[in-house]
Amino acid sequence: MQIYLVGGAVRDKLLGLKVKDRDWLVVGTTPEQMLNLGYQQVGADFPVFLHPRSKEEYALARTERKTAGGYTGFTCNAAPDVTLEEDLLRRDLTINAIAMDENNQLIDPYHGQKDLELKVLRHVSDAFIEDPLRVLRVARFAARYHGLGFTVAAETLALMQQICASGELAFLSAERVWQETARSIEGSNPEVYIEVLRQCSALKIWFAELDILWGVPNPPQWHPEIDTGIHTIMVLQQAAQLSDKLTVRFAALVHDLGKGLTPQEKWPSHPGHEKSGLAAINTLCDRLKAPNECRELALLMSEYHTHVHKAFELKPSTLLKVLNHCDVWRKPQRFADFLLCCEADARGRTGFENRDYPNTTYFWQAYQAALQVDVKAIVATGLKGEAIKLRLNELRISALKSFKESYQSSAT
Structure with a gap:
């Protein structure tokens, strides 16, 4: 029975990165022996065990044979005679197929260390194509290690394309x-x-509504980058600089799906894209089973981002309409996140990356002004039901009118 540290822990250790999780590989034993040593089995499809004290995962060395479609269509062999090299051969990338023994000696039969030096994400063997999940994993690794200079090997990208073409x-x-x-x-x-x-x-398979944005033009006076797909990528980059939140970044990514539905004869303008994108966002979120908070912010961003871009032109009643539709009174943090998305959209254009964007501050201050209206005081007057709502809106519009006049006066 030999135990090796494998996978991401070895890879990140060699890259000088902080190791978060450690995975262990056990060669030359059986499930019965592991159970007798006090390990707890957790793997239903193949033998994975939790260490009795550390609770870290220990997997038996295994080989796999493709028997059906998908990433679960494998028959597993975890017999005691499966070697370390055989187990490493089934892994996705060479940089993930390095093992370390108890003496900190590296076992690297597929030249993962060399690819770490070359900063290349390369498949271990042609068995790579048997697991479609690897397409997404490689894309994730490419994003994760982009800052270190890593790229996907051309031959690996070709296999990813082959997987996508296969269905x-x-x-x-x-x-x-x-x-x-x-x-x-x-x-x-x-x-x-x-x-x-x-x-x-792969984008056109799982993210078709997003994939069609490339090649769709925008008005060059507002979008020097012109292409909507390029703009989308730029907005996502800006959102990543402004917020760590998944909701903000996802909303930034899908905010312009409506532009993919604009008839070509109307290009490069996109009238009504804000609302036409709502159905596309819902379809995408349904397919991905995205969390509700991601869907909700994305829908708000699609429908109202141009309102924020035109903030200084809006009438007090329109300002209130946006605030009400965004349900800012109950969900102020989500509204703040929405404004961050709008800022990312404004800056996600060639030449606009470092421009000031006072619109979000203006909208937030407008919300603060409307928030000063005392709802309890309205109720105390004896009004009931719908009358309370009407009076509340009247007073908030009045507050927003005063705010707008004061803002314009100070600006001049």
Whole structure:
């Protein structure tokens, strides 16, 4: 029985990064022996055990044979005679196929250390194509290690394209696709994940509403980058600089889906794209089984981002309409996140990246002004039901009118 540290722990240790989770590989034993040593079995499809004290995962060395579609369609062999090299051969990337023994000696049969030096994400063997989940994993690794200079090997990208062309990607569960996507979007370079998926045609399979944005033009006076797909990537980059929140970054990513539905004869303008994008966002969120908070912020962003861009032109009644529709009174933090998305959209354009964007401050101050209206005082006057709501709106519009006049006066 030999135990090795494997996978991401070895990879990140060699890269000088902080190791978060440690995975262990056990060679030359059986499930019965592991149980007798006090390990707790947790793997239903193949033998994985929790250490009796550390609770870290220990997996028996195994080989796999493809027997059906998808990433679960494998028959596993975890016999005691499976070697370390055989187990490492089934792994996705060479940089994830390095093991370390109890004496800190590296076992690297597939030259993962060399690829760490070259900063290349390269598949271990042609068995790579048997698991469609690897398309998303490689895209996630490309995003995660982009800052270190890593890129996907051309031959590995070709296999990813082959997987996508085969139809295997459709066998993935929405939960796994969302899990890989969320982890990537929350990282430091979420745009790389999207770009890699697009390069291998995975984007059009799981994110069709997003994929069609490339090649759709915007008015050049407002969008020097012109292409809506490029703009989307730029907005996602800006959102990543402004917020770590998954909700903010996802909303930034899908805020312009309506532009993919604009008839070509109306290009490069996109009248009504704010509302036409709502159905596309709902369809995408349904497919991905995205969390409700991601969907809700994305819908607000699609419908009302141009209102914020035109903030200084809006009448007090329109300002209140936006505030009410965003339910800012009950969900002020979500409204603040919405404004961050709008700022990312404004800056996600060539030449606008470092421009001031006072619109969000203006909208937040307008909310603060309307918030000063005392609801309890209205109730105390004896009004009931709908009359309370009407009076509340009247007073908030009056407060917003005073705010707007005061703002304009101070600006001049």
